[in-house]
Amino acid sequence: MDRRSKRPIMQAATAGVAAALAFVYGKAAAQVVGNVGAVTPASLGRPPGEKARNLVLGARIIANELIHTSDAGTTNITFLDRTTLSVGRNSTLIIDKYVYDPESGRGVMTATMAQGVMRFIGGQISHTSGVRVLTPVATIGVRGGMMTVQVGPGGVTVMSHYGHIDVANAANHQLLLRSGFTVHVTGSHDWIADPTQTSLQALNQNYRFLSGGGHHHHYDKELNDFAAGHYGLANTPLANDPDSMPGLDTIGTVNLGQSFVTNRAQQQQWNAAQANLSSHTPPPSPPPPSPPPPPPATGGNGNGNGSGNGSGSGGDNGDGGCRGDRCR
């Protein structure tokens, strides 16, 4: 099925989700689930049973509130459990269900996204019970994670940033266990292909959708680098990469090398003392005979013993040299 033929299906699915949203929001009770933490103009909220309103900074978000942004609007919602949703331009979503018990840290969160771009940063609920995001073509389960979801006419794209994310539709499901990977779902009955690495281009494009693009000059006084520095922002450096640093392993290598030299030196000391003793006193009784040579290496050692066998021969030659010395 090509993309053009899928578009009507996608539109129908989107309309269906929107109708479901309208049905749900009309039935729910008013329950505050979070607040608007940042907003640019032309972002609307529509609490259940009420008229649409312009979302403003600090506005309370009600369970089942429909959130819609225009092509210039973005909004950021902080939830009671520390979950953060950044809603990009031209986006529509509803918080279907949000229950959170701060005492136990457990709760339930379900959202439906009809169109647009959303960045989800999981809070306490996603770390305990998990969060579900419904889209026209797939259901996304998030556990302890962060992701960006893009819903458009071509399907749904899910970028994993952290945690476990399960993307499922009627055909199959794909688990995103690593950050930096993307799953794309073209239709609710289309096979979901294996995750692929997220391209930086696609990531940057989503950032553009999520950015309001505006600079709020009236906040410059409070929001500047001096203030950020005052609060220690960016003061904590990253830990050094141990693979590129010396450590116990390099210390071990130095000491191993020294032990090899020591062994050779101690053998030479004994050889010299024995030669010295032999030249002054009758030779002592000879040492016991050497045990038989070792059995050949087993096949289980495989190719790894290639060099080992080679060096084993070297060792045998060395022993031969020892016998030769004694004969002399």
Add this chain to the structure above:
Amino acid sequence: MEPLLRVRPPLLESHGRLDLLQHYKKSNSAGLGPPSVRGRSVRRVLIGLAAAGLCVSVSFAARADDRGRQELVAAQARLLAATLQAPTNFDLAFEYVRVSSALGDYEAAIGALERLLAFAPNLARANFELATLYFRLGSYDNAVHYFKAAAAAPDLDPRLRARLTAYLPEAEKELQPIRWSGFLQTGLGYQSNVSAFPNSGFIDIFGQNAPLGSAIAQKADGEVFGLAKVSNIYDFENQRGDRIETNFTGYGTGEFTLHQFNLGYAEASIGPRLALDPVNWPGVTVKPYIIGNLSWVGGTPYLNSAGAGVSLGIDTARDWSIAPDVEWRHLSVNNPGPVAITALGTGSYISLSVSGIYRFTDQISLQFEPIYARSSALNDWQSFNQGGFQAGLPVEFEAPFPLIPLQWTVMPYVSALWDSFDAPDPAVNPNVRRCDFAYYGGVMLDMPITATFGLSGMVQYARTNSNLPNFTTDDVTVLFGPTARF
């Protein structure tokens, strides 16, 4: 899932347990045979007291840490409630970021910072902080995005811009399926007892004390040295995180006068690191590997080995990880003489070890590795059981000059090993079965100057107490020189 912290597995994989065999050197200062029973008892009591002290300290530290954490959790909840009511109170927002980061709740800190960027997208420090937070979570593509945003800000603090020169390439490297890392060093060194001369001045030979001739004496020497460790990761790019890890270690010394003790050492290992059950046990991996080494002393082969091992990586927590390992090797040793008298004879060598890291903070960690090993040489007197440990306490700290991009590291370290041989060596003393106690301790200092180049050095004292004078030695080592890393 990638580890939460960027402690990739130097301790989570074997680089060859032979490195714990370094105790066959240096002799005790008295050199008068076995240490007294009283001395042993005192030493055991002191070690026991030290261990008990460490346990008590760790217990107190853990309790204090728990109290501090509870206070931070309460502060975070208060600040969240306050910022929900007053989203433009940026003092509260900054404090919320600080507290969340201190708690290790990087997601909460990221959420708050991305909200702040909605007001001021070009806030350089916020972009930089977001990049490092994403880096800590292993989300390297987002880290690259925010590092680049920070770099584009004209008012980025010069100190942070310097760090960018190291961090951005590191984040970009993590996005590659084939990744190389390495540390190279060369420089000058000094050893007080290169010739491993026993302090007593004599050795046992066929049960008799034999003075060492004037031709052999304790000799200090200077050296030029080179050290390399290079690792490669081939990432299969599947969701399990499976990959092939290849490690190479090389070390060589050239003595200024005692050329017979020039050393060459090369070791390589390769094996796949496979996730056991990434859904239910994320961070638990198993790595079968093959390993081998070649070495030369004085230009002639000394000890070559080949073998295999299995390492289990358990990296499930933010502040600790452990890696049990079992390894077998066949050793081929060439040590010319009428009779082989030293440890490490041709035969097999099996080691069991557990590498562990406990991270007190991002900058301070404790690395600890207990080990048991069995060397089964062809000769009984070269076969032994070995037990002991090595430990290090790397502490990263800010370089004294603000434009140095990476942290400097000082690492005090210590190692102790006990060895019990199977049988007396008739060529040394037919009545004494060799027992050794070897330890070393020192300090290593690593000083990166740029993202690639720097300086590093170490000072170490090593000592082996043996019940045979031949093997009781001590030595001081100093190494210093320029480094390169990638």
